[in-house]
Amino acid sequence: MGNPWSRLSGFSWIADRVATEEGRRGLDVERLLLEATENLCLVMEREGVTSRELARRLRVSPARVSQMLDGTRNLTLATLAEAFHVLGRSLHVTYGPLTDRVKLHQEKGRKRVRRAGAGKR
Numbered sequence: 332m333g334n335p336w337s338r339l340s341g342f343s344w345i346a347d348r349v350a351t352e353e354g355r356r357g358l359d360v361e362r363l364l365l366e367a368t369e370n371l372c373l374v375m376e377r378e379g380v381t382s383r384e385l386a387r388r389l390r391v392s393p394a395r396v397s398q399m400l401d402g403t404r405n406l407t408l409a410t411l412a413e414a415f416h417v418l419g420r421s422l423h424v425t426y427g428p429l430t431d432r433v434k435l436h437q438e439k440g441r442k443r444v445r446r447a448g449a450g451k452r
Contacts, residue, residue: 359429366433367411367422368400373435374418388417 348354375385386396398404399414408424415422 355429358431362431362433364402364406366435367406368402369433370436371411371414371418372400374415374420378418380418385414385417389413 348358374380375382380388382396382400383393386393389396399406399410408422412422
């Protein structure tokens with residue numbers, strides 16, 4: 332099986348990370364956390380739930396929700412499952428071949444809403 336991270340090796344800041352198994356493993360963890368938090372943000376956006384409202388529903392501080400969403404704290408599956416639950420969703424964990432892609436969930440009958448400024452350079 333080829334290395335899914337090899338196409339990113341041209342970026343100087345990432346070349347050292349993709350050169351080792353340990354580095355690729357760390358990038359896979361980062362991909363998972365990004366995928367989970369981005370999907371959480373998508374659900375919040377679709378439901379019109381602010382981070383302050385999510386904090387109220389979870390009975391945590393708004394600062395804790397900010398940490399969850401910006402990646403400054405390690406997230407557990409339990410924390411993610413609770414966040415999705417209070418938004419009326421279930422968190423599902425699946426597996427597949429190694430990848431560097433982030434998968435954003437699209438619910439049936441709903442169009443993906445693009446964030447303001449997304450895709451602009």
